[in-house]
Amino acid sequence: MIVAAAVLGLIIGSFLNVCIYRMPLGESIAIPRSHCVICNHVISWHDNIPLFSFIVLMGRCRFCGGRISLRYPIVEALTAAIFALLVGLLGVNAITIVYMVLSCALIVATFIDIQYQIIPDEITYTGMVLGLVLSLALPRLHSAAGRLDALLSSLSGIALGGFLIYVVAVLGTIFFKKKLMAIGEETAMGGGDIKFLAMIGAFLGWRGVIIVFFLAPFFGSVVGVIEKLRRKADIIPYGPYLSLTAFIVILWGEKIGRFLFPCNF
Helix, strand or coil: CHHHHHHHHHHHHHHHHHHHHHHHHCCCCCCCCCECCCCCCECCHHHCCCCHHHHHCCCECCCCCCECCCHHHHHHHHHHHHHHHHHHHHCCCHHHHHHHHHHHHHHHHHHHHHHHCCCCHHHHHHHHHHHHHHHHHCHHHHCCCCHHHHHHHHHHHHHHHHHHHHHHHHHHHHHCHHHHHHCCCCCCCCHHHHHHHHHHHHHHHHHHHHHHHHHHHHHHHHHHHHHHHHHCCCCCCCHHHHHHHHHHHHHHHHHHHHHHCCCCC
């Protein structure tokens, strides 16, 4: 089952690459067929096998010889690894499938944010609605006694997730106003980050949001310092660190919660 999950991850990862490339450009993720972004030649099925085709073609388009972005095999391999890890640790069940869906949203948002410093509303708003629906259908997602409790947990996760990042954005804008003006930015954090943590909260509930909120800055600050020293970067995308921490919560959130909040988890 783990191998099957990895193969499924490779296939889904190929589709996620389409989403990552097309969504920021406002293009349809369904049509046209996959094509080379340099010469626009339609890619044949045998040149579109996840990971394998990239290796066989040595990372270049068969028709124009243009270099294929390394992002493609990375996303495919990452999705395969995550799917295999989820099945290996959680087994094959409805909750695992939900976490696979959430992981796909995290991957797409992460790679778009890295390249464009935006997180599309199609991901966040759709994710919020999907999180609410799945919470109502699967109360176990929130370890809730009933559907109403699960729905309330999802709603509170959305509200708290959006509120916490909004407060940070407002305070950061006030305290670093001069610095932001100097680099041409209006706010300390973008609206996409606010909606993104709200979306994560729809799946993980308010408890998961608290963990994500407090752990994400740790990863972000480490990378931020490195980037500041390496290339004097003042702005870094925050979505990847929210995604990383959300995935940690998916796997070990209950243990972390019991350690941090022994009376409330």
